[in-house]
Amino acid sequence: MPIYSELKGKKALITGVGSGIGYAQLRALLRQGTICYGIDQQFTPETKALEAEFLEQVYLYNCDLADDEQLQATIQKIQTTAGTIDFLLNTAGILDGYQPTLETTLENWDKFMAVDLRSQFQLTNAFLPAMVAKKSGKILNMASIAGLVAGGGGAVYTAAKHAVIGYTKQLDYDYAKVGIQANCLAPGAIDTPMNAADFAGEGTMAKSVAAQTPARRWGHAEEVALVSLFMLSDGADFIHGAVIPIDGGWIEQ
Numbered sequence: 575m576p577i578y579s580e581l582k583g584k585k586a587l588i589t590g591v592g593s594g595i596g597y598a599q600l601r602a603l604l605r606q607g608t609i610c611y612g613i614d615q616q617f618t619p620e621t622k623a624l625e626a627e628f629l630e631q632v633y634l635y636n637c638d639l640a641d642d643e644q645l646q647a648t649i650q651k652i653q654t655t656a657g658t659i660d661f662l663l664n665t666a667g668i669l670d671g672y673q674p675t676l677e678t679t680l681e682n683w684d685k686f687m688a689v690d691l692r693s694q695f696q697l698t699n700a701f702l703p704a705m706v707a708k709k710s711g712k713i714l715n716m717a718s719i720a721g722l723v724a725g726g727g728g729a730v731y732t733a734a735k736h737a738v739i740g741y742t743k744q745l746d747y748d749y750a751k752v753g754i755q756a757n758c759l760a761p762g763a764i765d766t767p768m769n770a771a772d773f774a775g776e777g778t779m780a781k782s783v784a785a786q787t788p789a790r791r792w793g794h795a796e797e798v799a800l801v802s803l804f805m806l807s808d809g810a811d812f813i814h815g816a817v818i819p820i821d822g823g824w825i826e827q
Contacts, residue, residue: 575605575800578807582607585659586806587652587701589613589639589693590666592621594766595716598795599663599802604628606803611652611659613637614666639666639693640685649700658704661806664694665716673728683730690734691741698745702754709753712806715742717758719821726762735760739817746815755814757805762821765792789822 586603590596591612600612601624610632612621617634625632633655637648652659667690670682694715705711720726721735739758746756763783784791798820804810805818819825 575602576803578606578803580808581803581806583609584661585609585611585656586661586663587611587613587656587659587697588663588665589697590716591634592617595761595764595795595798596663596665597621597624598799599665600624600632602796602799602803603661603806604631607631608661609656611635611656613639613648615639640688642696645693645696649697653700658708659701660711662697662701662711662713663716663802664697664713666693667716667718670728670731673730675729678729686730687734690731691737694738695741702749705754706749706752711754713742713745713754713756714802714805715756715758717742717760717817719760719762719819719825721758721760722817722819722825742817743815750814755811757810757813757816757818759798759801759805760817760819760821761793761798762819762824763787763792764795764798764820766795787822787824788826791822793820793822 581603586608588596588599588610591600592614597620600610603610604624612632612634615636615638625634635648635651637644639645668686670686698713715738717738718726718735720732721739724732726732727735742756742758780792801818801820805813
Protein backbone atom coordinates (compact mmCIF):
# COMPACT_ATOMS: atom_id res chain seq x y z
CA MET A 575 0.00 0.00 0.00
CA PRO A 576 1.39 3.44 -0.92
CA ILE A 577 2.09 5.85 1.93
CA TYR A 578 0.57 9.32 1.84
CA SER A 579 2.23 11.16 4.70
CA GLU A 580 -0.10 14.14 4.26
CA LEU A 581 -3.04 11.99 5.45
CA LYS A 582 -1.48 11.36 8.86
CA GLY A 583 -3.28 13.20 11.63
CA LYS A 584 -6.11 14.36 9.37
CA LYS A 585 -9.72 13.63 10.33
CA ALA A 586 -12.06 11.62 8.12
CA LEU A 587 -15.74 10.75 8.47
CA ILE A 588 -16.77 7.61 6.59
CA THR A 589 -20.24 6.08 6.29
CA GLY A 590 -20.89 2.38 5.72
CA VAL A 591 -17.80 1.18 7.58
CA GLY A 592 -19.45 -2.02 8.79
CA SER A 593 -18.43 -3.95 5.68
CA GLY A 594 -17.48 -3.74 2.03
CA ILE A 595 -15.99 -0.59 0.55
CA GLY A 596 -16.57 1.55 3.65
CA TYR A 597 -14.71 -0.95 5.80
CA ALA A 598 -11.85 -1.09 3.29
CA GLN A 599 -11.64 2.72 3.24
CA LEU A 600 -11.62 2.82 7.04
CA ARG A 601 -8.82 0.27 7.26
CA ALA A 602 -6.75 1.98 4.58
CA LEU A 603 -7.06 5.41 6.20
CA LEU A 604 -6.27 4.10 9.66
CA ARG A 605 -3.07 2.60 8.27
CA GLN A 606 -2.17 6.05 6.92
CA GLY A 607 -2.48 7.50 10.41
CA THR A 608 -5.77 9.28 9.71
CA ILE A 609 -8.16 9.78 12.63
CA CYS A 610 -11.43 8.18 11.55
CA TYR A 611 -15.06 8.57 12.53
CA GLY A 612 -17.15 5.70 11.18
CA ILE A 613 -20.91 5.36 10.84
CA ASP A 614 -22.95 2.24 10.18
CA GLN A 615 -26.19 0.61 11.27
CA GLN A 616 -24.25 -2.38 12.56
CA PHE A 617 -20.62 -3.36 12.86
CA THR A 618 -19.02 -6.65 11.88
CA PRO A 619 -16.40 -8.34 14.06
CA GLU A 620 -13.81 -7.13 11.55
CA THR A 621 -14.76 -3.51 12.12
CA LYS A 622 -14.74 -3.96 15.89
CA ALA A 623 -11.30 -5.56 15.58
CA LEU A 624 -10.06 -2.41 13.83
CA GLU A 625 -11.49 -0.36 16.67
CA ALA A 626 -9.53 -2.47 19.17
CA GLU A 627 -6.34 -2.33 17.11
CA PHE A 628 -6.32 1.43 16.56
CA LEU A 629 -8.00 2.45 19.83
CA GLU A 630 -7.95 6.26 20.13
CA GLN A 631 -7.55 6.69 16.37
CA VAL A 632 -11.03 5.43 15.47
CA TYR A 633 -14.53 6.27 16.73
CA LEU A 634 -17.57 4.23 15.68
CA TYR A 635 -21.20 5.37 15.72
CA ASN A 636 -24.29 3.19 15.26
CA CYS A 637 -26.78 5.01 13.06
CA ASP A 638 -29.54 4.23 10.57
CA LEU A 639 -28.90 6.80 7.85
CA ALA A 640 -32.54 6.65 6.81
CA ASP A 641 -33.62 7.87 10.26
CA ASP A 642 -33.33 11.66 10.35
CA GLU A 643 -33.38 11.88 14.15
CA GLN A 644 -30.64 9.27 14.54
CA LEU A 645 -28.54 10.89 11.86
CA GLN A 646 -28.80 14.39 13.35
CA ALA A 647 -27.96 13.06 16.80
CA THR A 648 -24.93 11.23 15.40
CA ILE A 649 -23.78 14.34 13.55
CA GLN A 650 -23.89 16.30 16.81
CA LYS A 651 -21.86 13.61 18.60
CA ILE A 652 -19.19 13.63 15.91
CA GLN A 653 -19.00 17.42 15.81
CA THR A 654 -18.57 17.47 19.59
CA THR A 655 -15.81 14.87 19.49
CA ALA A 656 -14.01 15.80 16.28
CA GLY A 657 -14.69 19.48 15.89
CA THR A 658 -13.96 19.95 12.20
CA ILE A 659 -13.10 17.18 9.74
CA ASP A 660 -10.85 17.23 6.71
CA PHE A 661 -12.43 14.46 4.62
CA LEU A 662 -16.04 13.33 4.22
CA LEU A 663 -16.53 9.96 2.54
CA ASN A 664 -20.23 9.37 1.86
CA THR A 665 -19.84 5.67 1.10
CA ALA A 666 -22.90 3.90 2.56
CA GLY A 667 -25.47 2.58 0.13
CA ILE A 668 -28.11 -0.09 -0.30
CA LEU A 669 -29.00 -1.98 -3.47
CA ASP A 670 -32.63 -2.24 -4.62
CA GLY A 671 -32.52 -5.76 -6.00
CA TYR A 672 -32.67 -4.52 -9.62
CA GLN A 673 -36.40 -3.83 -9.30
CA PRO A 674 -38.02 -1.94 -12.22
CA THR A 675 -40.29 0.98 -11.46
CA LEU A 676 -43.55 -1.01 -11.49
CA GLU A 677 -42.15 -3.26 -8.78
CA THR A 678 -40.88 -0.35 -6.67
CA THR A 679 -43.17 0.88 -3.91
CA LEU A 680 -43.22 4.47 -2.73
CA GLU A 681 -41.99 3.24 0.65
CA ASN A 682 -38.96 1.59 -0.92
CA TRP A 683 -38.32 4.61 -3.14
CA ASP A 684 -38.12 6.82 -0.05
CA LYS A 685 -35.99 4.29 1.87
CA PHE A 686 -33.36 3.89 -0.84
CA MET A 687 -33.25 7.58 -1.63
CA ALA A 688 -32.79 8.34 2.07
CA VAL A 689 -29.70 6.16 2.37
CA ASP A 690 -28.18 6.48 -1.10
CA LEU A 691 -28.74 10.20 -1.66
CA ARG A 692 -30.40 12.15 1.15
CA SER A 693 -27.85 11.11 3.78
CA GLN A 694 -25.06 12.46 1.56
CA PHE A 695 -26.85 15.81 1.38
CA GLN A 696 -27.43 15.93 5.15
CA LEU A 697 -23.87 15.00 6.09
CA THR A 698 -22.39 17.39 3.54
CA ASN A 699 -24.48 20.30 4.79
CA ALA A 700 -23.54 19.48 8.37
CA PHE A 701 -19.77 19.46 7.86
CA LEU A 702 -19.30 21.73 4.83
CA PRO A 703 -19.64 25.07 6.71
CA ALA A 704 -16.56 24.34 8.83
CA MET A 705 -14.65 23.27 5.70
CA VAL A 706 -15.61 26.52 4.00
CA ALA A 707 -14.57 28.52 7.06
CA LYS A 708 -11.06 27.02 6.98
CA LYS A 709 -11.00 27.00 3.14
CA SER A 710 -10.05 23.34 3.01
CA GLY A 711 -11.85 20.02 2.72
CA LYS A 712 -12.37 17.03 0.47
CA ILE A 713 -15.70 15.29 -0.10
CA LEU A 714 -15.73 11.90 -1.80
CA ASN A 715 -19.21 10.65 -2.62
CA MET A 716 -20.01 7.09 -3.62
CA ALA A 717 -21.80 6.85 -6.95
CA SER A 718 -21.78 3.71 -9.13
CA ILE A 719 -21.69 2.72 -12.76
CA ALA A 720 -25.48 2.78 -12.20
CA GLY A 721 -25.05 6.55 -12.10
CA LEU A 722 -23.61 6.49 -15.62
CA VAL A 723 -25.54 3.79 -17.45
CA ALA A 724 -28.66 1.67 -17.04
CA GLY A 725 -28.43 -1.92 -15.85
CA GLY A 726 -26.28 -1.40 -12.76
CA GLY A 727 -29.29 -1.37 -10.48
CA GLY A 728 -33.04 -1.03 -10.41
CA ALA A 729 -35.15 2.10 -10.90
CA VAL A 730 -34.54 3.81 -7.57
CA TYR A 731 -30.87 2.82 -7.17
CA THR A 732 -30.08 4.04 -10.69
CA ALA A 733 -31.97 7.28 -10.10
CA ALA A 734 -30.20 7.86 -6.79
CA LYS A 735 -26.74 7.25 -8.21
CA HIS A 736 -27.36 9.54 -11.18
CA ALA A 737 -28.43 12.17 -8.65
CA VAL A 738 -25.28 11.62 -6.58
CA ILE A 739 -23.18 12.45 -9.62
CA GLY A 740 -25.17 15.59 -10.40
CA TYR A 741 -25.11 16.69 -6.78
CA THR A 742 -21.34 16.16 -6.54
CA LYS A 743 -20.63 18.12 -9.71
CA GLN A 744 -22.76 21.04 -8.57
CA LEU A 745 -21.25 20.87 -5.08
CA ASP A 746 -17.76 21.19 -6.48
CA TYR A 747 -18.81 23.93 -8.92
CA ASP A 748 -20.26 26.00 -6.08
CA TYR A 749 -17.44 25.59 -3.54
CA ALA A 750 -14.20 24.88 -5.43
CA LYS A 751 -13.42 28.59 -5.35
CA VAL A 752 -13.20 28.48 -1.54
CA GLY A 753 -10.89 25.47 -1.36
CA ILE A 754 -13.33 22.56 -1.37
CA GLN A 755 -12.97 19.47 -3.55
CA ALA A 756 -15.94 17.25 -4.32
CA ASN A 757 -15.54 14.14 -6.45
CA CYS A 758 -17.23 10.77 -6.67
CA LEU A 759 -16.29 7.17 -7.30
CA ALA A 760 -18.30 4.94 -9.62
CA PRO A 761 -17.54 1.30 -8.79
CA GLY A 762 -18.75 -1.48 -11.01
CA ALA A 763 -18.92 -5.13 -9.96
CA ILE A 764 -17.17 -5.15 -6.59
CA ASP A 765 -17.16 -8.31 -4.46
CA THR A 766 -18.81 -7.04 -1.27
CA PRO A 767 -21.62 -8.26 1.02
CA MET A 768 -24.04 -5.98 -0.86
CA ASN A 769 -23.59 -8.22 -3.91
CA ALA A 770 -23.62 -11.54 -2.03
CA ALA A 771 -26.78 -12.67 -3.84
CA ASP A 772 -24.85 -12.80 -7.12
CA PHE A 773 -22.56 -15.46 -5.63
CA ALA A 774 -25.36 -17.63 -4.22
CA GLY A 775 -25.54 -21.27 -5.19
CA GLU A 776 -23.16 -22.01 -8.01
CA GLY A 777 -22.49 -18.31 -8.49
CA THR A 778 -24.02 -18.25 -11.98
CA MET A 779 -24.80 -14.54 -11.84
CA ALA A 780 -21.32 -13.68 -10.54
CA LYS A 781 -19.70 -15.70 -13.32
CA SER A 782 -21.88 -13.99 -15.91
CA VAL A 783 -20.96 -10.54 -14.62
CA ALA A 784 -17.26 -11.40 -14.68
CA ALA A 785 -17.55 -12.70 -18.24
CA GLN A 786 -19.18 -9.43 -19.35
CA THR A 787 -16.47 -7.32 -17.73
CA PRO A 788 -13.45 -6.61 -19.98
CA ALA A 789 -11.10 -7.33 -17.06
CA ARG A 790 -12.89 -10.70 -16.70
CA ARG A 791 -13.19 -10.49 -12.93
CA TRP A 792 -14.92 -8.76 -10.06
CA GLY A 793 -13.17 -5.89 -8.33
CA HIS A 794 -12.19 -5.85 -4.67
CA ALA A 795 -13.14 -3.34 -2.02
CA GLU A 796 -9.46 -2.78 -1.31
CA GLU A 797 -8.97 -1.54 -4.88
CA VAL A 798 -11.67 1.10 -4.36
CA ALA A 799 -10.01 2.06 -1.06
CA LEU A 800 -6.67 2.58 -2.81
CA VAL A 801 -8.27 4.95 -5.31
CA SER A 802 -9.91 6.72 -2.37
CA LEU A 803 -6.53 7.30 -0.74
CA PHE A 804 -5.19 8.92 -3.88
CA MET A 805 -8.28 11.12 -4.25
CA LEU A 806 -7.74 12.40 -0.70
CA SER A 807 -4.02 12.93 -1.21
CA ASP A 808 -2.26 16.09 -2.34
CA GLY A 809 -1.67 14.46 -5.71
CA ALA A 810 -5.37 14.80 -6.52
CA ASP A 811 -5.69 18.47 -5.51
CA PHE A 812 -6.53 19.64 -9.04
CA ILE A 813 -9.20 16.98 -9.65
CA HIS A 814 -12.60 18.63 -9.27
CA GLY A 815 -16.15 17.42 -9.89
CA ALA A 816 -14.87 14.19 -11.41
CA VAL A 817 -16.50 10.77 -11.66
CA ILE A 818 -13.88 8.01 -11.34
CA PRO A 819 -15.07 4.66 -12.77
CA ILE A 820 -13.63 1.61 -11.00
CA ASP A 821 -15.28 -1.05 -13.10
CA GLY A 822 -12.81 -3.21 -14.98
CA GLY A 823 -13.73 -1.44 -18.22
CA TRP A 824 -17.48 -2.13 -17.98
CA ILE A 825 -18.79 1.23 -19.23
CA GLU A 826 -16.17 1.51 -21.97
CA GLN A 827 -17.56 -1.45 -23.91
